[in-house]
Amino acid sequence: xxxxxxxxxxxxxxxxxxxxxxxxxxxxxxxxxxxxxxxxxxxxxxxxxxxxxxxxxxxxxxxxxxxxxxxxxxxxxxxxxxxxxxxxxxxxxxxxxxxxxxxxxxxxxxxxxxxxxxxxxxxxxxxxxxxxxxxxxxxxxxxxxxxxxxxxxxxxxxxxxxxxxxxxxxxxxxxxxxxxxxxxxxxxxxxxxxxxxxxxxxxxxxxxxxxxxxxxxxxxxxxxxxxxxxxxxxxxxxxxxxxxxxxxxxxxxxxxxxxxxxxxxxxxxxxxxxxxxxxxxxxxxxxxxxxxxxxxxxxxxxxxxxxxxxxxxxxxxxxxxxxxxxxxxxxxxxxxxxxxxxxxxxxxxxxxxxxxxxxxxxxxxxxxxxxxxxxxxxxxxxxxxxxxxxxxxxxxxxxxxxxxxxxxxxxxxxxxxxxxxxxxxxxxxxxxxxxxxxxxxxxxxxxxxxxxxxxxxxxxxxxxxxxxxxxxxxxxxxxxxxxxxxxxxxxxxxxxxxxxxxxxxxxxxxxxxxxxxxxxxxxxxxxxxxxxxxxxxxxxxxxxxxxxxxxxxxxxxxxxxxxxxxxxxxxxxxxxxxxxxxxx
Numbered sequence: 145x146x147x148x149x150x151x152x153x154x155x156x157x158x159x160x161x162x163x164x165x166x167x168x169x170x171x172x173x174x175x176x177x178x179x180x181x182x183x184x185x186x187x188x189x190x191x192x193x194x195x196x197x198x199x200x201x202x203x204x205x206x207x208x209x210x211x212x213x214x215x216x217x218x219x220x221x222x223x224x225x226x227x228x229x230x231x232x233x234x235x236x237x238x239x240x241x242x243x244x245x246x247x248x249x250x251x252x253x254x255x256x257x258x259x260x261x262x263x264x265x266x267x268x269x270x271x272x273x274x275x276x277x278x279x280x281x282x283x284x285x286x287x288x289x290x291x292x293x294x295x296x297x298x299x300x301x302x303x304x305x306x307x308x309x310x311x312x313x314x315x316x317x318x319x320x321x322x323x324x325x326x327x328x329x330x331x332x333x334x335x336x337x338x339x340x341x342x343x344x345x346x347x348x349x350x351x352x353x354x355x356x357x358x359x360x361x362x363x364x365x366x367x368x369x370x371x372x373x374x375x376x377x378x379x380x381x382x383x384x385x386x387x388x389x390x391x392x393x394x395x396x397x398x399x400x401x402x403x404x405x406x407x408x409x410x411x412x413x414x415x416x417x418x419x420x421x422x423x424x425x426x427x428x429x430x431x432x433x434x435x436x437x438x439x440x441x442x443x444x445x446x447x448x449x450x451x452x453x454x455x456x457x458x459x460x461x462x463x464x465x466x467x468x469x470x471x472x473x474x475x476x477x478x479x480x481x482x483x484x485x486x487x488x489x490x491x492x493x494x495x496x497x498x499x500x501x502x503x504x505x506x507x508x509x510x511x512x513x514x515x516x517x518x519x520x521x522x523x524x525x526x527x528x529x530x531x532x533x534x535x536x537x538x539x540x541x542x543x544x545x546x547x548x549x550x551x552x553x554x555x556x557x558x559x560x561x562x563x564x565x566x567x568x569x570x571x572x573x574x575x576x577x578x579x580x581x582x583x584x585x586x587x588x589x590x591x592x593x594x595x596x597x598x599x600x601x602x603x604x605x606x607x608x609x610x611x612x613x614x615x616x617x618x619x620x621x622x623x624x625x626x627x628x629x630x631x632x633x634x635x636x637x638x639x640x641x642x643x644x645x646x647x648x649x650x651x652x653x654x655x656x657x658x659x660x661x662x663x664x665x666x667x668x669x670x671x672x673x674x675x676x677x678x679x680x681x682x683x684x685x686x687x688x689x690x691x692x693x694x695x696x697x698x699x700x701x702x703x704x705x706x707x708x709x710x711x712x713x714x715x716x717x718x719x720x721x722x723x724x725x726x727x728x
Contacts, residue, residue, distance in 0.1 A: 352454030488528025631680025
């Protein structure tokens with residue numbers, strides 16, 4: 145994970161350098177746009193039969209076959225860091241949980257707790273620690289693939305091992321059966337044991353859990369073996385001679401007593417928009433962790449997507465790989481399969497899942513529009529039709545952080561300085577920019593601290609836009625028209641995983657404890673521990689750990705930090721080491 149982190153940091157540095165070299169663009173003032181109400185045609189249609197689906201897929205993809213082989217599906221070649229907006233920790237709770245976007249909606253992560261046990265996945269092994277004794281209580285080497293995250297409910301854990309197989313472009317048929325992500329349902333009631341394992345085609349996008357029910361989003365591509373070097377005539381023949389089982393995702397289900405495999409989704413459970421390319425497919429699985437895994441009661445749509453956002457009643461999947469972001473909404477309020485309720489699009493690209501927020505029957509979406517060099521906030525209704533828009537934010541800059549809190553939005557753009565915009569969204573049809581604060585550097589993640597204050601985690605930067613190290617900022621947003629900077633803490637040469645994955649961020653309001661994992665030549669590797677006061681931050685110290693700290697939790701009155709090599713328990717006040725439990 146440290147290698148991926150360094151690559152992400154290096155890419156960010158290159159992007160910043162490139163941004164600082166861009167020509168100066170004319171300043172665009174924020175502008176509100178009101179849309180006329182028109183009935184949207186966003187419903188999806190189902191296929192009548194497998195032959196009808198196959199014929200439609202061929203017709204849709206045929207125009208994309210040119211002289212050279214083209215990618216016919218989502219890019220599975222590397223994992224993209226998904227950042228998740230965080231819900232404030234419940235101050236009445238006795239322990240902290242995963243820092244998530246919405247309260248009551250859990251997100252998969254590498255560590256989970258129910259207050260009594262700590263469950264982690266690292267190096268393909270699930271490990272359980274008893275919180276009271278602070279000792280290991282069980283471990284399980286997981287079958288196949290590299291386990292990266294999990295969900296927890298009662299005595300059950302659902303573990304995700306990410307895998308990705310691209311279609312074969314060298315004339316070979318893909319291997320039979322499923323060749324992608326693996327979901328493993330584990331019983332934790334005694335010694336951890338595998339109950340069922342489901343392997344599917346494609347790639348795991350993300351998941352959301354409400355109560356004991358998880359909704360998992362997968363994406364897949366046709367299993368067509370186009371030749372290499374390119375042969376246009378052969379490409380066409382392969383496409384026209386393809387079978388329906390080469391278009392729909394496959395699965396392999398393993399449980400005690402045997403296994404089964406086949407097509408994951410029946411043809412009548414695949415839906416399509418009015419226009420599509422058939423180059424990719426999204427599948428949503430529904431899994432009750434207290435029951436059986438099975439095939440996840442799947443439903444699919446012919447579309448692409450790589451960002452998932454969820455509330456207690458809605459699941460949104462967005463595709464950020466288009467100039468216009470496409471968004472699909474599913475109703476998950478009732479048990480069973482999600483119900484598609486609408487699809488829509490907004491101009492520009494999303495940053496990540498917290499660029500979206502549902503509030504009072506509307507979805508607010510923040511995007512950067514590359515073609516015009518500014519950012520905007522668009523408000524969509526329940527059918528995902530646009531009803532209001534605020535454009536002209538950050539001319540010549542792109543969005544680095546977004547936070548929607550109730551009827552207010554906070555948008556950070558950056559090129560050389562960090563404008564923090566405050567946006568009034570109380571009238572969905574007329575969103576308006578209220579205030580702006582310019583400071584050096586930028587915030588990549590924003591977290592509510594209560595009492596009209598906002599915490600930002602990002603990078604300090606020079607007046608040329610060159611990053612200088614991790615910066616934690618405290619903003620005063622009591623008056624939206626006059627946002628202010630109360631304090632900032634700068635750690636030279638450091639970077640933090642919390643900048644792109646807020647699961648790594650911990651704020652414990654009971655005592656104002658704030659923990660941010662850091663890594664860098666000067667900062668070393670570990671976690672920066674601050675305490676939030678009325679006027680700013682007090683540095684408590686740091687927690688060092690081999691392999692670098694990935695996550696921090698408050699459990700049993702102590703600070704627990706998790707790395708790839710083990711779990712460290714420290715005193716919540718002095719940070720004195722209490723227990724070290726290595727993995728392995």
